[in-house]
Amino acid sequence: MTRLTRDQIAARVARDIPEGAFVNLGIGLPTLVGNHFPADREVFLHSENGILGMGPAPAPGDEDWDLINAGKQPVTLRAGGAFFHHADSFAMMRGGHLDICVLGAFQVSRTGDLANWHTGGDAIPAVGGAMDLAAGAKRVFIMMEHQTRTGESKIVERCTYPLTGVGCVSRIYTDVAVIDVTPQGLVAREWIAAMSFDDLCAITAAPLSRG
Numbered sequence: 001m002t003r004l005t006r007d008q009i010a011a012r013v014a015r016d017i018p019e020g021a022f023v024n025l026g027i028g029l030p031t032l033v034g035n036h037f038p039a040d041r042e043v044f045l046h047s048e049n050g051i052l053g054m055g056p057a058p059a060p061g062d063e064d065w066d067l068i069n070a071g072k073q074p075v076t077l078r079a080g081g082a083f084f085h086h087a088d089s090f091a092m093m094r095g096g097h098l099d100i101c102v103l104g105a106f107q108v109s110r111t112g113d114l115a116n117w118h119t120g121g122d123a124i125p126a127v128g129g130a131m132d133l134a135a136g137a138k139r140v141f142i143m144m145e146h147q148t149r150t151g152e153s154k155i156v157e158r159c160t161y162p163l164t165g166v167g168c169v170s171r172i173y174t175d176v177a178v179i180d181v182t183p184q185g186l187v188a189r190e191w192i193a194a195m196s197f198d199d200l201c202a203i204t205a206a207p208l209s210r211g
Helices: 006-015 029-035 086-094 130-136 197-202
Strands: 022-025 044-047 051-054 077-083 100-103 107-109 139-143 171-173 177-182 185-191 208-210
Touching: 006 029, 006 139, 006 171, 022 029, 029 100, 029 139, 044 086, 086 130, 100 130, 185 197, 197 208
Parallel strands: 022 044, 022 100, 100 139, 139 171, 185 208
Antiparallel strands: 044 051, 051 077, 171 177, 177 185
């Protein structure tokens, strides 16, 4: 079965981010979203290390290693972009000033709980700014593969990893589907052509309804 590539998932997320939105792209997979906005759409990208107005990744050879995002990847700056203190950046995150944040995840529960860090042998050392983003952004989009490398569903009844946020997720984008978290449960809005709705349910460890 041909699933969406990471860039295709990123492009699908970018489609749902409206003109004029203030958006934080989390470390890892979500950073790809910044490369897929149409040239005529103005979106204000925020980075927790103190940038507002990030552009797409630079072309190879054009990197400025004094201009990086929170994941230490080189970025560009759009006209009118700004730099500011780390504390001011977190005040933006915690104060409800971001319209959307896009985060990766290890697990999302059927009620929208988010787990995107862990304490195992190859542990991510701390929850970091993801907790502030999950609590402070108006909407939380999750971008991830639908299953682990061993075939386990990342969408679950209840998270078994440490929680980043409770009931915070609005929408989930995976390599096979787009799923909304609603008061009535998880609603599948789209799924790839190679998969039926029943196929999608079979690889998802939480109940789904069709939207």
